Amino acid sequence: MAPSALSFTDSSALTDFVVNKGNGVKGLSEMGLKSLPKQYIHPLEERIDEADILPQASIPVIDMSKLDDSEVAKSICDAAEKWGFFQVVNHCVPLEVLDRVKAATHRFFGLSAEEKNKYSKELSPSNNVRFGTSFNTQAEKALEWKDFLSLFYVSEDEASALWPPVCKDEVLEYMRSSEVLIKQLLTALMKGVNVNEIDEAKEKLLMGSVRTNLNYYPICPNPELTVGVGRHSDVSTLTILLQDDIGGLYVRGNDGESWIHVPPVNGSLVINIGDALQILSNGKYRSVEHCVIANGSRNRISVPIFVNPRPHDIICPLPEVLATGEKAVYKEVLYSDYVKHFFRKAHDGKKTVDFAKMN
Numbered sequence: 001m002a003p004s005a006l007s008f009t010d011s012s013a014l015t016d017f018v019v020n021k022g023n024g025v026k027g028l029s030e031m032g033l034k035s036l037p038k039q040y041i042h043p044l045e046e047r048i049d050e051a052d053i054l055p056q057a058s059i060p061v062i063d064m065s066k067l068d069d070s071e072v073a074k075s076i077c078d079a080a081e082k083w084g085f086f087q088v089v090n091h092c093v094p095l096e097v098l099d100r101v102k103a104a105t106h107r108f109f110g111l112s113a114e115e116k117n118k119y120s121k122e123l124s125p126s127n128n129v130r131f132g133t134s135f136n137t138q139a140e141k142a143l144e145w146k147d148f149l150s151l152f153y154v155s156e157d158e159a160s161a162l163w164p165p166v167c168k169d170e171v172l173e174y175m176r177s178s179e180v181l182i183k184q185l186l187t188a189l190m191k192g193v194n195v196n197e198i199d200e201a202k203e204k205l206l207m208g209s210v211r212t213n214l215n216y217y218p219i220c221p222n223p224e225l226t227v228g229v230g231r232h233s234d235v236s237t238l239t240i241l242l243q244d245d246i247g248g249l250y251v252r253g254n255d256g257e258s259w260i261h262v263p264p265v266n267g268s269l270v271i272n273i274g275d276a277l278q279i280l281s282n283g284k285y286r287s288v289e290h291c292v293i294a295n296g297s298r299n300r301i302s303v304p305i306f307v308n309p310r311p312h313d314i315i316c317p318l319p320e321v322l323a324t325g326e327k328a329v330y331k332e333v334l335y336s337d338y339v340k341h342f343f344r345k346a347h348d349g350k351k352t353v354d355f356a357k358m359n
């Protein structure tokens with residue numbers, strides 16, 4: 001039997017229900033809590049202050065149907081330099097594929113806690129398939145109001161055998177259908193840093209591994225006191241993010257203080273530069289801090305595809321970028337060390353990239 005909200009005055013009972021038993025924050029939300037458990041209350045400085053939101057500002061929306069026009073490639077590079085974020089419309093990923101993966105995400109989170117918990121860190125048949133809640137519950141001072149399923153693609157065989165049957169086909173279809181878009185974006189971005197041809201080695205370095213997360217942000221009793229996802233930058237090369245029609249993703253403005261909302265645009269995908277591309281481009285392209293607020297009236301989902309180097313790749317500024325005599329800002333780092341560093345701490349804004357800074 002599920003415990004009542006009152007029994008959560010004991011912190012270990014809450015951890016047991018949410019984390020160990022696999023109920024997640026969805027389980028908490030569905031208990032109809034009237035107030036947010038204290039474990040989810042974030043300090044004021046970690047929540048978005050309304051006064052810092054720039055209502056008039058917006059990240060660029062780029063029409064991919066005009067990709068042959070050199071101005072479009074230029075606008076992709078400009079957006080990656082200036083904002084680190086943009087949305088694409090009229091891209092080549094079929095809208096039905098996006099609808100199917102959104103439905104599959106709802107199906108996965110609609111499973112019982114017991115079913116979802118079969119993919120928890122402790123019980124999952126593979127390290128590459130993980131259901132969890134918040135980000136790193138061991139390292140965090142305050143928990144985040146989000147459950148997730150993380151699927152690191154290794155092979156068709158592993159995905160077929162070990163990914164949850166209720167969503168695996170749809171996630172694989174979404175991943176496969178995004179490949180052309182990913183190559184189009186990387187081709188444009190590489191031209192902007194004097195890499196005119198992406199050979200096999202470069203392709204592996206830029207997009208040799210892919211992780212897809214399914215995120216679920218259930219209705220929250222006091223959304224203003226917590227966060228859905230805390231301030232962070234992605235550690236990917238780039239991220240292709242599918243969001244539903246609810247909104248709540250905010251991107252840091254160029255002044256380092258303000259926040260800009262990323263409004264849901266029907267059929268669009270949000271693209272953001274990750275730390276790996278910031279490092280490879282020696283800082284020309286920016287991985288920008290972002291966060292997600294919690295919602296008091298609707299359950300939100302999002303489905304990011306993180307396009308990454310392979311775990312055993314060494315990342316550092318590309319020779320083509322340094323050919324002009326520019327000094328390297330980042331040193332050589334083993335990509336899996338970089339990712340482990342990110343996963344082992346709580347979200348802390350843009351601090352992860354310091355791990356790769358030249359001393």
Ligand SMILES: COc1cc(/C=C/C(=O)SCCNC(=O)CCNC(=O)[C@H](O)C(C)(C)COP(=O)(O)OP(=O)(O)OC[C@H]2O[C@@H](n3cnc4c(N)ncnc43)[C@H](O)[C@@H]2OP(=O)(O)O)ccc1O
Pocket residue numbers: 127130134135148150152209210211213229230232234235236274306308309310311335336337339340343344
């Ligand atoms: C969940 O909320 C999130 C997630 C994010 C993610 C943003 C991204 O940009 S994800 C893209 C990251 N890139 C890759 O995954 C590709 C490269 N992969 C690797 O290098 C490896 O697969 C590895 C991730 C390092 C795992 O290698 P492995 O040998 O299996 O190492 P472990 O010792 O098992 O794990 C290391 C460390 O990381 C933790 N961890 C592993 N996978 C996940 C996961 N999917 N989610 C969370 N944490 C994970 C694992 O627990 C280990 O920590 P310990 O403390 O247990 O040692 C953005 C925002 C969000 O809110």
Ligand SMILES: O=C(O)CCC(=O)C(=O)O
Pocket residue numbers: 213215229234241243248249290291292301302304
């Ligand atoms: O849910 C979103 O809109 C963004 C989630 C995110 O930033 C992430 O999973 O890295």
Ligand SMILES: [Fe+2]
Pocket residue numbers: 232233234290
């Ligand atoms: Fe992110």
